[in-house]
Amino acid sequence: MKQPLAYVHPEAKIADNVVIEPFVTIDKNVVIEEGTRIGSNATIMEGTRIGKNCVVFPGAVIGAVPQDLKFRGEKTTVEIGDNTTIRECVTINRGTVAKGKTIIGSNCLLMAYVHVAHDCVIGDNCIIGNATQIAGEVIIDDYAILSGLVAIHQFVHVGAHVMISGGTLVRKDVPPFVKAGREPVSYIGVNSIGLRRREFGNEKIREIQDVYRYLYQKGMNNFNALEAIEAEMPASPERDDIILFVKNSKRGIMRGYFPE
Structure with a gap:
């Protein structure tokens, strides 16, 4: 269902039962699968692939070109799995020649004002808290939970089942199954509750x-x-x-x- 006040490029591939609210902009070379809802004022840019039953809230920008001065306009993508929720004003940049794609898994929640930079890979069942900022080529494995205002340095790897405390600056890799926090980022125990x-x-x-x-x-x-x-x-x-x-x-x- 497309509202008349939304713009959808004629070359975009949109499933029949996708809901597109007013003032949405959807560019060419975009694929959105069935059951997904795109909230008002969201911008879905070239190279974006969104899976089934996702929800994109108002103001999100998905597929913008990377904030990387080495980017030369190469054809790259953002790929988002099924059942993922992207809250207000989230920004997800597409890949560069480094990896060619930015990937967000299935069953994820990206809370408001999260930024995911070029060539990141976020696994399934991850929760990324409000205003967390993820630099380029970061890898976050399945079931990781990042609290609000976390900042992750480029090239960092966060393991599966990790819990990172709010406001943490992550400059080193965080191995799986642990809790991390403090400054500098440190081991504070196994994530036994998770x-x-x-x-x-x-x-x-x-x-x-x-x-x-x-x-x-x-x-x-x-x-x-x-x-x-x-x-x-x-x-x-x-x-x-x-x-x-x-x-x-x-x-x-x-x-x-x-x-x-």
């Missing part, structure tokens, strides 16, 4: 806690801690996810707990 909500049992949570004791509480550097974890703890998907995350970290992982 893990229980996602049906991780107590034994599995204790296993994850044991892994992080090696990394953050035994006084070892990361290399020695990983060697000890591999030698002394039985393999499991969670143990191995943490080991691989730390080994593959390009910016280095955040520091350990320290008293305030």
